Amino acid sequence: MNSFVEITNEFTQSVEQSTELNFQSFLFENDFKAVLPELFLVLASLFLLLYGVVWTTSASTGYPLLLRNVNWLALLTFVLTAIIATNNPIGHGVFFYHTFLLDDVTFFFKMLVVIGALSSLLISMDYLERESINGFEFALLLLLSTSSMLFLISAADFISMYLAIELQSLCFYVLAAFKRDSEFSTEAGLKYFLLGVFSSGLLLFGCSLIYGFTGAIEFSELSKIFASLATSGEVYSDKLDLNPLSVYGQEENISSLLSTSSWRGCELGMIFLIIGFLFKLTAVPFHMWAPDVYEGAPTAVTAFFSITPKPALLVVFVRLLYQSFYDFMIEWQTFIIFCSVASMFLGSFAGLAQHRIKRLLAYSSIGHVGYLLISLCCGTLEGLQGLAIYLVIYIVVTINIFAVIMTPLRRTSHSAQQHQGVERIKYTTDLAMLAKGNPLLAATLTVAVFSLAGIPPLAGFYGKAFLFWAALSSSQYLLALVGILTSAISCFYYIRVVKIMYFEAPQNWLSFSRMSKESSLVLALTTFFIVALMAYPYPLYVASHKVALALSM
């Protein structure tokens, strides 16, 4: 009898052990498949780091620069990452103890980020060589920040979100100060670093407030907590009745997870979180770093800054607002409406006074962030769909414009007809008579700029129209009105660029030198997209609808 008990005990123990072992060995089995694109990107960049540093410091090969080589390998890595992401068998789910999620949204935005990073590297390769920004680390920082953006897109809780944002920002600080012998670049790096760190601090404080008041860091948990509170009716009774006793009277039959003071605390945390995000997105009251950083950083870096991070940040922002904080909508909506209106106004009015082209583009991007924020205020499916459509179009147009701006030009002094070396475009007047020197390039830039302004047959008009339609259909008349007004105002400076290209005689004659093959390819593709989107918008429409559906769930 005794031995029988021992045997059964042993048997159960061995079963427990084996199940434990099985559990351990199968833990995360599928999770690593889910992060395969990110894993590949990180491993490839580590490999490239070793490869680059070993070869560039080897005396036997004569210290090769490897700039072009590593850039092409980085491009290959981006392409392979995109291929892996498309062929990943796991498309939906939550992984790694609720830190990482995959759905239709993540796939769409990841492809957007990878393609944006790829094309921004493609258009800046020639520029990097010409400016002799010789560090092969440039491409590696691009790879690492892209991988962090991919992690950011699928972040499912505050910790993974914050860590991804920090990895991305850290790469960006280094990139902004990448040209060490340029004062402007150093200043841009420092400014970006200080303000970026400040905004990250705000973000983190918001996260810790919310964690402190709710005890949850996962986005889905937060949504459950806030929803349970909102349906219990406590908050609304608190708002409607000024008499606190009535709240206390109700409290007995309400099984709510949060008290009213915690609700206030969560609101405060949410405001800090939103401010942190708006800092990163350069929305207006928090935009002051953007023009200086865009102006000071090397143009290749500016292109990367303005093309790639916006989708990654926006998708997490939308996920937070629409999933975790949907029950706070009345609070954050007013805040974001204010920021959106202010961004649109500042983007259009401050852009009028700019003559430096990168500054102009910085203000223009601030204005476009304002338009993007319109879609967040709607709270409807159409709004989110408009966000996705507008983001895609905006990124394509930005790639196009930066491909043109990074084209080298030769300045010829007016008196002595001699070349004064190859320069880069600084002022809008540098584009003068581009239409005579290189009519095709002028036409391309005209198309891109008109698309930013929202002139009818081009893609930008489609995006803006969709946004304003979404705003109108959710009764955001003020936003639609301001959006239309400011886009009419900003037409002025967009059209001025076109006027300079076609009708203005320059003081010093400039000629654009030959564009690199990669840039011209990207330019042709993006221009084709801008022009031809009107003819066949269905794929984008369907994909963005899918994104909006998945985001609003």
Add this chain to the structure above:
Amino acid sequence: MVEYLAIFIYFLIATGLAMILLGVSFIAASRKPDPEKISAYECGFDPFDDARSRFDVQFYLVAILFIIFDLEVTFLFPWALVLNRVGLFGFWSMMAFLLILTIGFVYEWRKGALDWS
């Protein structure tokens, strides 16, 4: 927490003892400063030029590297304590972390951040 009380008292006593040692020499020793005595010591010569000099970036690099590897050690401490609990998975996770750091270290090495020539 209570075991820190002894350390706190030890800290107080150490501070007090240092104050006493300083104070005794302050009271007992003779002090007659003159310009020669309080001037900067530069091997007997007057100082040749400005005391400001170019800062060597190597010191900065060493400080940064110290911070990075110090952080690595703070991550290693809890891992080392619970290694029998976290099993092979925990072991290999830390190995992945160390691999990434090692790649960073190789980068520094090849870049010459550790050369003091």
